[in-house]
Amino acid sequence: MGQEKREATIKRTTSETGIEVTVTIDGSGKARIETPVPFLNHMLSLFATHGNFDLTVRATGDIDIDDHHTVEDIGICLGKAFAEALGDKGGINRYGSQTVPMDEALARVVVDISNRPLLVYKTPEIKDRIGTFETELVPEFFRAFANHAGITLHVIGEYGDNSHHQIEAIFKAWGRAMDQATGRDPGLSGKVKSSKGVL
Secondary structure (H helix, E strand, O other), rough: OOOOEEEEEEEEEOOOOOEEEEOHHHOOOEEOOOOOOOHHHOOOOOOOHHHHHHHHHHEEEEOOOOHHHHHHHEEEEEEEEHHHHHHOOOOEOOOOOOEEEEEEEEEEEEEEEEOOOOEEEEEEOOOEOOOOOOOHHHHHHHHHHHHHOOOEEEEEEEOOOOOHHHHHHHHHHHHHHHHHHHEEEEHOOOOOOOOOOOO
């Protein structure tokens, strides 16, 4: 008998945005990302590719004001989708830690799928904008994701001179860390990896 498919779709509609996210955890890295924020589209495609997740994101938003609401709401929906797809979190590795280079930049992301949402975000100095994208929205995205996925998330940009490279390394490391943490541990036989017996 095959294992249950770990997949979820989340929709969120507000006066500011319309978001639909579908994630398949045991995927092959296929991404269909359609949002009005091109830099985020690129980063989410990297996340899916390096995390082996199948990811569809469709979004509209009030980008005539700025990208903030759209980026944050995508983070909210993606976090909720992971939480729903993982269910009771039985049998997963729970922890993931990956360090990824991107040319001169190096980033480390550490994940605990713990039901204790927290973001720690530390990077070297990054330019205020990459093209039209405001880089201060990166921690806002990760905070929304961590809060709604129930994940402790440490994002550390170790070093780097090029801001695009720094953020790209972060998203690749995040994908790989999430792949590791959501992976199944056959020794757990569906139980959660916690001395409490519950996450």
